[in-house]
Amino acid sequence: MQGPSRKILQAVLYESIAITVLSPSIVLIYGNGLAHAGALSVMLSASALLWNVLYNSMFEWWEARQPQRARTLGRRLLHSLGFEGGLVVLLVPLVAGWLGISWWAALVTDMGLFVFFFFYSLAFQWGFDRVFDLPESAKEGASVNP
Template sequence: MQGIARKVVQAVLYEAVGVVFVAPVLAMVYGQGMAYSTALSLVISAVALSWNMLFNLGFERWEARQASRTRTLRRRLLHSLGFEGGLTLILVPLIAAWLNIDWLTALATDVALFVFFFFYALGFQWVFDRVFDVPESAREIAQPHAVGKCP
């Protein structure tokens, strides 16, 4: 699976599983109930889904220009850190306003979410690539053999 279909399936699955994990934890920590926490999780998910699509578009464009296009552990860590770091900058004000908490508490909440989602993103992407194969941007370009030379 490649192109836009891959991006949509990847992003929707990632966010759906994320909501399943986050909503009960927010309900428990902030005592707001599952409906309130699920609504917040869905808003966070919508923001994250939009960021996911934008970030992956840019990341894959960058990746396609690299000399080596293999998705190494280093590249996967860079991907996860870039995605979650950018999302943190977006979500702290949202969490603070939604839960009516100060920005430091919102940052602490987001850091906890970051730690979870950092490892979740790393594992999810690895499994997703194993199931659906890596995108074109992560495939090595075949090098033509020189005429008359043995490989």
């Protein structure tokens, strides 16, 4: 599977699993109701979904132009750090406002989410690539689109 359909499926699966894990976790940590936590999870995931599609498009554009195109552990770590680091910057204001906490507390919350999702992202993308094959950008000898 390649192209936009791959990117959309990857992003939707990733975020669906994230909502399922994130909502009960917010309830346990902040004591909010499941509806309140679920709404925040959906907003976080919708934001992350848009970021996911944009970030993966940029990453694959960059990756396709590298002399060595294999998805090594180092490249997977770079991918996860960039994706999750970008989310921290994007989501601190949303978390602070929705939970009624300071930006510092929201940053600490986001850093906790970063740690969890860093490993989740790494494992998910590896599994996704195993099930759906690598994108053309990560295949040695594949043509690079201008």
